[in-house]
Amino acid sequence: MRDELKERQGRWLKMVGKITQPTIPYDKAEKIAAEIAALESDMSFLSAMISDREYDIEWMETGRRPGNKRGIERRAAYQRERPVDPLKLQAYVSKSCSGGAVQADRITDRERERIEFALGELSPRERECYEMVIGGGLSYGETAEITGLSKSSVQSFVDEAKKKLLHHSRQVDLFDLLT
Numbered sequence: 001m002r003d004e005l006k007e008r009q010g011r012w013l014k015m016v017g018k019i020t021q022p023t024i025p026y027d028k029a030e031k032i033a034a035e036i037a038a039l040e041s042d043m044s045f046l047s048a049m050i051s052d053r054e055y056d057i058e059w060m061e062t063g064r065r066p067g068n069k070r071g072i073e074r075r076a077a078y079q080r081e082r083p084v085d086p087l088k089l090q091a092y093v094s095k096s097c098s099g100g101a102v103q104a105d106r107i108t109d110r111e112r113e114r115i116e117f118a119l120g121e122l123s124p125r126e127r128e129c130y131e132m133v134i135g136g137g138l139s140y141g142e143t144a145e146i147t148g149l150s151k152s153s154v155q156s157f158v159d160e161a162k163k164k165l166l167h168h169s170r171q172v173d174l175f176d177l178l179t
Contacts, residue, residue, distance in 0.1 A: 005046050012039045118168045122161050129154050130161035 015036045058066040107115075119127055125147075132143040133154065140158070144151040 008039050118165055126157045126161040129157035133158050
């Protein structure tokens with residue numbers, strides 16, 4: 001297809017050269033101009049076809065829409081998230097760490113920092129699932145639907161987050177004893 005396009009372009013250049021020569025009779029010049037217009041139309045059609053096929057090939061090779069540098073095509077999954085009240089999450093984390101119920105308004109700044117630091121140790125997916133299931137009170141199924149993950153994946157992310165937070169709380173308690 002490219003060879004044909006180059007051949008047509010060569011003929012087009014020859015035709016343009018003929019038109020610029022002043023010795024061509026007027027009726028022949030009109031005929032040549034009509035041929036040039038037809039060739040230009042064919043060239044634009046063929047170049048559009050080539051461009052479309054290159055786009056398709058790139059899409060097939062990468063499995064993604066060509067031109068996307070970031071995973072913005074997955075944005076809709078994040079837009080369906082429900083906002084979680086951070087105080088509810090902090091109350092839960094404080095309750096699980098201290099062994100008793102703590103009201104959200106009684107959390108000190110130091111405890112808030114510890115909670116933020118502990119949650120910062122989680123991966124984004126673990127934190128997201130943990131906040132939705134534990135902090136937001138959603139079921140694994142609801143969280144899976146919102147995030148676009150499977151129910152078992154959500155459960156494994158929450159379990160892993162719990163393990164990390166438990167390990168983190170033990171390290172922090174040990175550190176508090178040393179200071």
